[in-house]
Structure formats: C-alpha cells, structure tokens
Amino acid sequence: MRTSEPGDPGLYDYLPYRGRPKVTWPNGAKIAVWIAPNIEFYEYDPPKNPQRTPWGRPLPDVLAYSHRDYGNRVGFRRMLAAMDEAGFRGSVSLNVALCDHHPEIIRMCADRGWEFFSHGIYNTRYAYGMSEEQERSIIRDSAQTIRKWTGQTLDGWLAPALSNNSWTMDLLAEEGLLYTCDLFHDDQPTPLNVRSGRLLSVPYSLEMNDTIVYNTNSYSPRHYATIIRRQFDQLYREGATSGTVMCIPLHPYLVGQPHRIEPFAEALAYIAGHEGVWRATGREIARHFLDHHYDAAVAANAAANAAAATA
Amino acid sequence: MPLPDDHLAYAHRRHGMDHDLYPWSDLLDRPRVAWPEGARVALWVAPLVQWFPIDGSGKPFRAPGGLTMPFPDLRHYTNRDYGNRVGIFRLLDTMADLGIRGSVMANAAVARRYPALIREVVAAGHEIVAHGLDMEHVHHGGLPEADERAIVADALAILRDASGQAVTGWLSPGRSQSHATLGILASQGIAYACDWANDDMPFVMATPAGPIHAMPFAQETDDRTVMLDMKQTEDSWLEQVRDRFDVLYRETATGGGRVMSVPLHAWVAGVPYRIGAVREALAYCLGHEGVWAATGAEILSAFQASTAAPHE
Numbered sequence: 001m002r003t004s005e006p007g008d009p010g011l012y013d014y015l016p017y018r019g020r021p022k023v024t025w026p027n028g029a030k031i032a033v034w035i036a037p038n039i040e041f042y043e044y045d046p047p048k049n050p051q052r053t054p055w056g057r058p059l060p061d062v063l064a065y066s067h068r069d070y071g072n073r074v075g076f077r078r079m080l081a082a083m084d085e086a087g088f089r090g091s092v093s094l095n096v097a098l099c100d101h102h103p104e105i106i107r108m109c110a111d112r113g114w115e116f117f118s119h120g121i122y123n124t125r126y127a128y129g130m131s132e133e134q135e136r137s138i139i140r141d142s143a144q145t146i147r148k149w150t151g152q153t154l155d156g157w158l159a160p161a162l163s164n165n166s167w168t169m170d171l172l173a174e175e176g177l178l179y180t181c182d183l184f185h186d187d188q189p190t191p192l193n194v195r196s197g198r199l200l201s202v203p204y205s206l207e208m209n210d211t212i213v214y215n216t217n218s219y220s221p222r223h224y225a226t227i228i229r230r231q232f233d234q235l236y237r238e239g240a241t242s243g244t245v246m247c248i249p250l251h252p253y254l255v256g257q258p259h260r261i262e263p264f265a266e267a268l269a270y271i272a273g274h275e276g277v278w279r280a281t282g283r284e285i286a287r288h289f290l291d292h293h294y295d296a297a298v299a300a301n302a303a304a305n306a307a308a309a310t311a
Numbered sequence: 312m313p314l315p316d317d318h319l320a321y322a323h324r325r326h327g328m329d330h331d332l333y334p335w336s337d338l339l340d341r342p343r344v345a346w347p348e349g350a351r352v353a354l355w356v357a358p359l360v361q362w363f364p365i366d367g368s369g370k371p372f373r374a375p376g377g378l379t380m381p382f383p384d385l386r387h388y389t390n391r392d393y394g395n396r397v398g399i400f401r402l403l404d405t406m407a408d409l410g411i412r413g414s415v416m417a418n419a420a421v422a423r424r425y426p427a428l429i430r431e432v433v434a435a436g437h438e439i440v441a442h443g444l445d446m447e448h449v450h451h452g453g454l455p456e457a458d459e460r461a462i463v464a465d466a467l468a469i470l471r472d473a474s475g476q477a478v479t480g481w482l483s484p485g486r487s488q489s490h491a492t493l494g495i496l497a498s499q500g501i502a503y504a505c506d507w508a509n510d511d512m513p514f515v516m517a518t519p520a521g522p523i524h525a526m527p528f529a530q531e532t533d534d535r536t537v538m539l540d541m542k543q544t545e546d547s548w549l550e551q552v553r554d555r556f557d558v559l560y561r562e563t564a565t566g567g568g569r570v571m572s573v574p575l576h577a578w579v580a581g582v583p584y585r586i587g588a589v590r591e592a593l594a595y596c597l598g599h600e601g602v603w604a605a606t607g608a609e610i611l612s613a614f615q616a617s618t619a620a621p622h623e
Contacts, residue, residue, distance in 0.1 A: 041329075043323070043329055044323075044328075044329050044330045045323075045329070045330070047315070047317045047318055049314070049318070050314075056372070057371075057372055057451065057487060058371055058372075058451045058452040058453050059452050060452060060488065060489070060490055061487075062486070062487065062488045062506055062507055063485070063486040063487060063506060063507075063508055063530070066506075066507040066508045066509035067508045067509070067530060068509075069328075069509035070508060070509045070510065072335075072337075073335075073336065073337060073338055073509050073510055074337075074338045074509070074510060074511050076337075077337065077338070077339045078558075097321060097324045100324045100325055100326060101324070101325070101326065101327060101328070101329070101335070102335060103326070104337060105337075121321065121324075122321070125318060129312075129313070129314045129318075130313060130314050130318070131313035131314075133313075134313050134314060134318070134319060137319060138319070214531075214541075218540070218541035218542055218543070220541075220543055220547045220550070220551065221551060221554065222550065257531050257532075257555070258511065258554070258555040258556075258558035258559050258562075259531070259532050259551040259552070259554040259555035259558070260531075260554075261558060262554055262557070262558060263554070
C-alpha cells in the first residue's frame with residue numbers, strides 16, 4: 001500500500017535505525033558483505049531514448065564505448081583474481097545481453113557459484129519512457145536469459161543505468177523477484193510497499209561504487225581502498241548490535257585497471273581477514289532476511305505507523 | 312506513450328561485439344607476445360604537443376583542454392601553448408637524460424607553426440605520431456567523409472613533410488572518431504591508431520581499406536586526466552603510474568610482453584613543479600629488468616613479428 005504524501009515515492013515507511021528489531025546473520029556474523037560486479041554491455045550504436053542520451057559525444061563515441069569494453073576484454077579477469085584471492089563470490093549485476101555477447105565471462109562466474117541478477121538488457125537501453133508492459137517484458141527477458149544461460153532464477157534487479165519508473169518495484173514483485181538494489185536509504189534490508197506480494201530493498205551503494213568513486217568523486221585508487229576499509233570498520237562495529245549489510249558495487253572497466261586493482265585487492269583481503277563476516281550474495285541476504293526478519297520489520301513498521309497516527 | 316518498438320529490438324545481440332570492427336577476445340586467453348631481447352615491458356613514452364585555436368567553435372564538442380572562456384580566451388590559449396614553447400623541452404630533456412626514445416604526438420598545426428620543434432624531436436630520435444590537424448578539428452559522426460578525408464590528408468602531409476618520417480601512427484584530437492575514421496587512416500598509410508581504450512595490448516581492427524592496429528594508450532593514468540580532470544596531485548599521479556607499471560610487469564610473468572604507455576601533455580606534465588614526478592615515474596620503470604623503451608612504430612613492429620611467429 002502506498003499511503004504517503006505527495007513528494008514521497010511511497011516505497012518504504014520511516015523506520016529509524018535506532019530501536020529496530022535486531023537483525024542477525026547466519027553463524028553469528030555481524031555483517032553481511034556482498035560484492036556486486038556490474039558486468040555490462042554498452043552498445044556502439046544504441047537507439048536514442050527521449051530522456052537520456054547514451055553517450056556524451058556524437059555517435060560513435062569510441063572513447064567512452066571502448067573504455068567500457070575494456071572491462072570485458074581486460075579488467076574482468078583482474079577483478080576476478082582479486083575476488084578469488086579473498087574468497088568472495090560475486091552477485092553479478094548483469095546486462096543480460098552479455099550472455100549472448102560474452103558467454104565466456106558468464107561461464108567463469110557461474111563456475112564459481114556466483115549469483116546473476118539483472119541490470120537490464122543493455123546499459124544503453126533505459127526504462128525511461130517505457131510502458132508497464134514494455135518494462136515487464138525486459139524483466140521477463142532477463143529472467144529467461146539468466147535461466148537459459150545459468151539455470152538460475154532471477155531474484156534481484158538493478159534498473160538499467162538506474163533508470164526507474166514509478167511502477168517498477170510493483171512489477172518486480174509481481175514477476176516474483178525478491179529484491180531491488182535501486183534504493184540507497186539504509187544499511188539494512190527494508191520491506192517495500194508494493195501493490196502485491198513482497199519485495200525487499202537490499203542495500204547496494206553509491207558511495208562504495210567504483211563508478212561514483214572514480215567517475216564522479218575522482219578519488220585515487222588508494223583512497224578507494226581507504227574508504228572501503230573505513231566503511232567496513234564502522235559497519236562491522238555497528239553489526240555487533242544488529243547485523244549490517246555492506247555492498248561493494250564494481251565495474252571491471254574501472255576497478256580492473258592496472259593502477260587500481262592492487263589497492264582494491266588489499267582492501268578485500270582486509271575485510272576477509274575479520275571474524276564474523278558473512279561473505280554473502282544478494283540473494284542469500286534477501287532470503288535470510290525474508291525468512292527471519294521480514295515479518296518483524298513489517299510489524300515494526302505497522303506499530304510505528306499506528307503510533308504516529310494516534311500521536 | 313510507450314517507447315518506439317526499436318527500444319526492445321536488439322539487432323546485434325549475438326556472440327562477440329555489436330559491430331564488425333574486431334572480434335571479441337579476452338586478453339588473458341591470447342598467445343603470449345615476445346618483445347625484443349626478452350624484454351617484459353615495452354615502455355612507450357608519448358609527449359603530446361597541441362594547439363588550440365583562439366577562435367574555435369567548440370562544436371560539436373570541445374576536445375579535452377579546449378578553450379572555455381569568452382573570446383579571446385587568452386588564459387587557456389597561452390596555457391596550452393606553453394607546452395609547445397617550454398614544457399616539451401623539459402620532457403625531451405628528461406627523456407634524453409634517461410636514454411628514452413618515444414613518440415611525440417603532434418597536431419599538424421604545431422608542425423606547421425613551429426617546424427624547429429619538430430626538427431629537434433626528430434633529431435633526438437623520436438617518432439612523430441599524427442595527432443590530427445589541431446585541437447579544434449575533432450573527428451566525429453557528423454563530419455562529412457570527404458571533409459574528414461581532407462583533414463587527415465592535410466595533417467599527414469604537413470607532418471610527413473616537417474618530420475621526414477613515414478608517420479604511421481595516429482591519435483585523434485580528443486581520441487574521437489567518426490564511423491569512417493579508421494578506414495580513412497588505413498587508406499592513407501596509418502598502421503596504428505591510439506584512440507580506443509579497450510585493451511592493454513595492440514590488436515587488429517578491420518576497415519574497408521584493410522587492417523589497422525589499435526595501440527593501447529593509457530587513458531586513466533594520462534597526466535591530464537589524472538591531474539586536471541580528476542584534480543589529483545602529481546604525487547598521486549606518480550603513485551598511480553608506478554602501480555600501473557607494477558601490475559603490468561607482474562603480469563608478464565604469465566601473460567607475455569605488455570605495453571606500458573605514458574601519455575604526457577607538454578602543457579600539463581611539462582610544468583616545472585610536475586616535471587620531477589615525470590622523471591621519477593620514468594626512472595622507476597627503467598629501474599626494472601627487462602624494460603624496453605621504444606617508439607610506437609617499433610612496438611607495433613615487434614608485436615606483429617611476435618604474433619606472426621608460430622606458437623608452441
């Protein structure tokens with residue numbers, strides 16, 4: 001149900017960090033750390049979307065296009081090695097057409113037990129301007145493509161290039177997905193208000209995301225490693241009280257550059273060196289929360305709303 | 312109203328790339344490349360000399376470093392021209408001190424306006440790489456092919472005449488191309504172009520006029536990108552160049568020869584307070600066993616010789 005006032009997207013209720021039902025993770029872990037490599041395919045000659053131009057320069061934008069392609073040709077393997085070394089599986093935020101273009105990459109991920117969730121068909125096809133039925137068709141395309149190439153169920157969603165519509169979360173729930181990565185309001189999973197079924201927001205991150213770090217904030221590679229450690233240290237401490245989630249979203253074309261991989265690998269090793277860290281996938285976090293904490297969170301929301309209504 | 316149907320049609324959703332310029336290939340799955348004398352890393356030092364006309368339109372987009380202020384933008388025009396008058400000589404001296412020959416990427420306008428500079432570069436044994444006509448003449452999809460062909464012909468004629476070299480390398484201003492650029496370059500004697508940023512090694516691209524090689528040219532440890540776009544210090548740039556080298560060098564143990572390119576804009580890296588970091592970066596690379604400082608043409612030639620040889 002969406003009962004919020006105008007100006008609020010109405011996706012979740014206000015439930016402050018302080019005083020929530022306690023979240024616990026498997027084996028007494030304090031923190032669930034998940035890594036979400038965005039394995040993307042950007043098109044050389046994409047159609048124009050009325051609301052967003054894919055490339056900054058007139059087509060063909062060979063510099064921007066080739067920069068992204070670096071991730072698949074070169075950067076992916078460096079990122080993979082760093083994750084293998086630290087014992088992390090990935091939860092792939094996948095432009096699903098990449099299954100067709102580079103099944104070799106999909107195979108390497110699948111062989112390691114990584115999860116695949118959808119990040120749309122291509123990163124140059126936005127949901128802006130789509131009808132509900134058009135958007136539903138890309139969700140179904142994603143589910144079919146991921147099942148065909150990996151045998152997995154599509155459980156998670158990160159909108160293509162983070163392009164959303166007001167009904168997107170409703171569609172995800174109707175299509176049976178478990179979680180979205182598009183919301184940045186919390187460090188713990190959140191039950192969302194959707195028109196039917198259940199959908200969770202699993203914390204993803206802009207701040208830990210290498211695109212924001214490098215392309216927006218222009219941090220240095222070693223500073224990226226520093227903020228990963230600081231983010232982890234704080235969430236790890238807080239996780240002693242109630243379990244937290246830390247996500248590190250990656251893009252092989254950025255983190256996989258030779259001058260960036262080593263500080264990143266060291267930061268991952270730092271995290272892996274701690275006790276009480278659940279090296280999870282997005283799906284595992286969503287399932288655990290749905291099974292053990294969803295009802296308590298919904299009840300807490302209802303109680304908070306009732307208290308607010310009678311105040 | 313929904314999006315037009317072509318937004319849900321994917322004509323190029325197939326194995327490999329969504330164009331026919333090169334086949335899909337994972338760097339780590341390719342045959343190992345051997346450099347001359349068993350070198351591990353080919354160090355490619357590449358100073359850039361650029362000229363930004365004072366009356367440019369900046370259309371359809373400004374090349375990086377392009378003038379941004381109302382006409383006459385003297386501050387940026389002269390700041391960029393500093394590289395051609397002063398900065399380049401600091402880079403050339405640094406390379407000479409360290410015994411490095413490399414490739415100077417020159418706008419044809421620099422050769423036309425400052426032929427003495429090109430003579431000095433050539434006398435020092437460096438390669439001249441064509442860097443387009445000037446920084447205003449960007450190649451882009453809206454450029455009529457005949458116009459682009461004329462720009463390339465003009466630029467190459469000027470640079471070949473000024474240098475006395477064959478000039479077989481190309482870097483587009485702003486690393487921007489049209490759909491026709493690679494074919495035009497291949498038809499005019501260009502063997503390699505440095506615009507594409509998708510690899511750490513050379514690879515072949517197909518054009519209607521025959522093959523051309525893409526040469527790896529570090530985009531994200533480029534001096535201008537790191538110090539001006541990303542606003543990081545010269546110390547941080549130096550650290551990133553060293554870190555880049557370390558990883559590439561380490562990878563040669565299993566992956567075969569690698570290319571370490573070091574783009575240096577004369578108007579950025581040639582500034583007095585930055586030149587020390589340049590020297591340190593280059594000396595650091597040279598301080599390792601098996602580092603071969605070479606020109607782009609030499610690297611390409613060694614790459615072709617190695618990839619043509621039979622593999623075990």
